[in-house]
Amino acid sequence: MPQLRKDPILDCWVIIAAERGHRPSDFRVESDPPMASRGCPFCYENEDKTPPEIYAVRPANTQPNKPGWLVRVVPNRYPALTIEGDLNRQGLGMFDLMNGVGAHEIIIESPDHHLNLCEALPEQIEHIVRAYIARVEDLRRDKRLRHIIVFRNYGRAAGASLAHPHSQLIATAIVPRLPKEKLEAARLHYQRKERCIFCDLIRQEQALGERVVLETQHFIVLSPFASRFPFELVIFPLRHSHDFVNLQPEEIADLARVLKEALWRLKVALDNPPYNYMIHTAPSTHPRPGRPEYWGTLALDYHWHIEICPRLTRVAGFEWGTGFYINPVAPEEATRFLREVG
Amino acid sequence: MPQLRKDPILDCWVIIAAERGHRPSDFRVESDPPMASRGCPFCYENEDKTPPEIYAVRPANTQPNKPGWLVRVVPNRYPALTIEGDLNRQGLGMFDLMNGVGAHEIIIESPDHHLNLCEALPEQIEHIVRAYIARVEDLRRDKRLRHIIVFRNYGRAAGASLAHPHSQLIATAIVPRLPKEKLEAARLHYQRKERCIFCDLIRQEQALGERVVLETQHFIVLSPFASRFPFELVIFPLRHSHDFVNLQPEEIADLARVLKEALWRLKVALDNPPYNYMIHTAPSTHPRPGRPEYWGTLALDYHWHIEICPRLTRVAGFEWGTGFYINPVAPEEATRFLREVG
Numbered sequence: 001m002p003q004l005r006k007d008p009i010l011d012c013w014v015i016i017a018a019e020r021g022h023r024p025s026d027f028r029v030e031s032d033p034p035m036a037s038r039g040c041p042f043c044y045e046n047e048d049k050t051p052p053e054i055y056a057v058r059p060a061n062t063q064p065n066k067p068g069w070l071v072r073v074v075p076n077r078y079p080a081l082t083i084e085g086d087l088n089r090q091g092l093g094m095f096d097l098m099n100g101v102g103a104h105e106i107i108i109e110s111p112d113h114h115l116n117l118c119e120a121l122p123e124q125i126e127h128i129v130r131a132y133i134a135r136v137e138d139l140r141r142d143k144r145l146r147h148i149i150v151f152r153n154y155g156r157a158a159g160a161s162l163a164h165p166h167s168q169l170i171a172t173a174i175v176p177r178l179p180k181e182k183l184e185a186a187r188l189h190y191q192r193k194e195r196c197i198f199c200d201l202i203r204q205e206q207a208l209g210e211r212v213v214l215e216t217q218h219f220i221v222l223s224p225f226a227s228r229f230p231f232e233l234v235i236f237p238l239r240h241s242h243d244f245v246n247l248q249p250e251e252i253a254d255l256a257r258v259l260k261e262a263l264w265r266l267k268v269a270l271d272n273p274p275y276n277y278m279i280h281t282a283p284s285t286h287p288r289p290g291r292p293e294y295w296g297t298l299a300l301d302y303h304w305h306i307e308i309c310p311r312l313t314r315v316a317g318f319e320w321g322t323g324f325y326i327n328p329v330a331p332e333e334a335t336r337f338l339r340e341v342g
Numbered sequence: 343m344p345q346l347r348k349d350p351i352l353d354c355w356v357i358i359a360a361e362r363g364h365r366p367s368d369f370r371v372e373s374d375p376p377m378a379s380r381g382c383p384f385c386y387e388n389e390d391k392t393p394p395e396i397y398a399v400r401p402a403n404t405q406p407n408k409p410g411w412l413v414r415v416v417p418n419r420y421p422a423l424t425i426e427g428d429l430n431r432q433g434l435g436m437f438d439l440m441n442g443v444g445a446h447e448i449i450i451e452s453p454d455h456h457l458n459l460c461e462a463l464p465e466q467i468e469h470i471v472r473a474y475i476a477r478v479e480d481l482r483r484d485k486r487l488r489h490i491i492v493f494r495n496y497g498r499a500a501g502a503s504l505a506h507p508h509s510q511l512i513a514t515a516i517v518p519r520l521p522k523e524k525l526e527a528a529r530l531h532y533q534r535k536e537r538c539i540f541c542d543l544i545r546q547e548q549a550l551g552e553r554v555v556l557e558t559q560h561f562i563v564l565s566p567f568a569s570r571f572p573f574e575l576v577i578f579p580l581r582h583s584h585d586f587v588n589l590q591p592e593e594i595a596d597l598a599r600v601l602k603e604a605l606w607r608l609k610v611a612l613d614n615p616p617y618n619y620m621i622h623t624a625p626s627t628h629p630r631p632g633r634p635e636y637w638g639t640l641a642l643d644y645h646w647h648i649e650i651c652p653r654l655t656r657v658a659g660f661e662w663g664t665g666f667y668i669n670p671v672a673p674e675e676a677t678r679f680l681r682e683v684g
Contacts, residue, residue: 001424001427001442001443002421002422002423002441002442003439003440003441003442003443004422004439004440004442004514004515004516005437005438005440006436006437006438006439008436008437010519011519011522012519013516013518015422015423016442017422017423017442025433031453072436079344079358080344080359080668081344081357081359081661082343082344085343093546093550094350094539094542094543094546095347095348095350095567095568096347096348096350097345097346097347097348098345098346099343099344099345099346100343100344100345100346100357100358100359101343115407125444147664149659149660149663149664151660151663152659153658153659156656157602157656158656158659159657159658160658161445168659168660170660172346172664172666173346173480174346174355176355176665176666177353177354177355177664177665177666178353178663178664178665178666179663179664180353186585197436198423200436201436204436204437208435210548225437226437253650276658276662276663277659277665278659278660278662280663299378307662307663309662312499314498314499314500315499315501315657316493316495316500316501316502316618317491317494317495317510317618317619318422318491318493318510318512318620319501320490320620320649321493321520321521321618321620321622321649322489322491322514322519322520322521322619322649323518323519323520324514324517324518324519324520326422327432337460
């Protein structure tokens with residue numbers, strides 16, 4: 001019989017309809033055709049096709065906006081939000097609106113147009129993680145910005161429009177709906193129990209074992225109990241930490257290996273599937289006295305994490321209309337497959 | 343400058359990034375290849391390829407599960423939920439789960455495999471709407487079921503796996519997250535103002551005019567102020583009514599014309615795009631004394647409606663990670679295009 005499962009953090013139910021009996025091979029989606037690198041704005045010698053870089057990992061003997069870099073961060077040429085201007089919050093009858101102020105940046109992850117991130121050297125992934133941290137730290141100085149998310153769209157079905165390996169970052173002047181719910185759930189749990197809800201979840205999953213894909217000194221990779229999507233994964237740091245930017249050097253090295261390994265296993269099990277990953281960390285913390293709902297106080301009760309969602313199934317009317325997901329693969333089953341390919 | 347807009351019902355912001363300057367033709371997605379009708383389980387003479395019918399519109403001289411029907415409703419052969427069994431709600435440490443009890447039905451909308459719903463006769467659409475109502479009314483007798491959604495996936499990119507025109511219905515033992523938020527917003531507004539939030543919204547949109555695509559005697563078709571997707575539409579009945587099943591015969595006739603017209607305009611403007619539509623109506627109302635949060639009291643402050651979402655853009659990491667949408671077409675612009683093709 002199908003099972004209904006509730007996410008322990010969000011008020012979100014999922015239908016695990018595993019009777020449909022899918023195996024990983026049922027989900028093999030057609031790979032994108034390899035895209036030519038000619039004219040790619042993220043390749044060497046094309047640095048002038050992007051706005052000027054705002055961060056780069058490059059040897060001391062190289063010039064900004066010239067080849068030689070290992071990782072390069074630039075503003076998105078077609079940003080969803082713009083960095084200049086006031087918020088200009090307004091009401092229009094029943095409606096609320098404000099200017100689309102924020103940052104939209106591209107983290108170009110390698111000069112190699114054809115690199116698959118799960119085959120990168122761990123040192124390269126460390127550079128990328130350090131670039132994420134550097135950009136988040138810099139943007140947090142802007143008091144208008146309250147929330148920053150780093151994410152990666154891989155493959156056309158996951159929303160990537162350019163094949164060259166890259167991630168993105170979007171900083172917004174509001175804390176969006178899903179992060180807000182997660183923050184609120186973590187705060188409520190802490191107020192009741194003086195414990196982190198994510199730490200509790202990790203301990204329970206370690207004890208049960210059946211959804212643990214991988215565990216290292218500093219990280220654990222789980223298939224969430226109420227996975228919305230087949231082969232969804234989440235990476236948690238084992239040490240309680242509300243904020244991604246507090247990663248210590250040895251943790252960065254371990255995260256690079258864990259991220260590579262998780263992506264590599266998805267590649268092998270699912271034949272290089274499209275996916276999105278999203279880094280969830282506590283929002284910016286400019287003090288706003290008396291306004292804790294704006295997360296103007298440190299969300300120390302939060303626990304940062306990375307969600308990885310392969311895009312194997314299509315979201316349809318039921319999901320859009322209800323926020324309720326149908327997942328044809330039990331997370332315990334997904335865990336077994338991903339352990340086997342390890 | 344891009345604009346941030348907040349949905350007046352849900353706590354959901356949207357980025358309207360219309361500077362990207364898209365025209366409808368930019369969104370023309372490849373049409374699905376026409377699928378052969380041979381072996382289609384929804385065609386005449388193949389009635390035995392589906393479970394036995396539970397409702398049909400058919401002339402008196404025809405037999406159940408034989409050709410001759412105009413509309414036919416059958417259980418889904420691969421249901422996401424099953425109708426037999428107890429809920430068996432359980433806790434498992436921090437987790438909540440229950441059996442996947444519910445109904446999953448297919449409304450086969452016509453014997454014509456190649457019919458595009460927007461080209462159907464209005465009388466045929468009336469039969470379909472009556473089938474929706476009949477099934478919802480019947481399933482509401484089951485006290486385990488609290489929420490029923492009728493939806494339509496059109497085109498492969500919208501999640502349709504069979505080309506033969508059909509809708510679906512899923513009844514669940516819980517009120518899912520999005521409907522619950524809408525119901526709560528409507529109740530809160532009513533408690534404060536003794537007015538329906540949706541009626542207020544309709545009056546404001548009628549006064550402003552710029553997002554009204556179409557208005558008839560009984561219905562209004564709007565582009566929502568905070569549209570998440572390009573060319574998203576919503577159909578509201580002008581008469582306040584919490585429940586779709588209370589439609590009067592002349593309203594059913596008008597709804598059939600309005601739905602056809604809205605879908606036809608999307609077809610013309612966007613070259614037959616994939617889309618989902620979802621009917622949002624008040625949940626089942628078996629009295630649960632002292633438990634108004636289960637919507638055991640009549641949600642008379644709700645206002646039923648139909649959402650239509652063309653699937654023109656891909657949802658990517660930012661949207662999945664935040665619940666915040668980027669829409670490259672201002673709803674006022676979409677309204678102008680859809681008025682022009684009228």
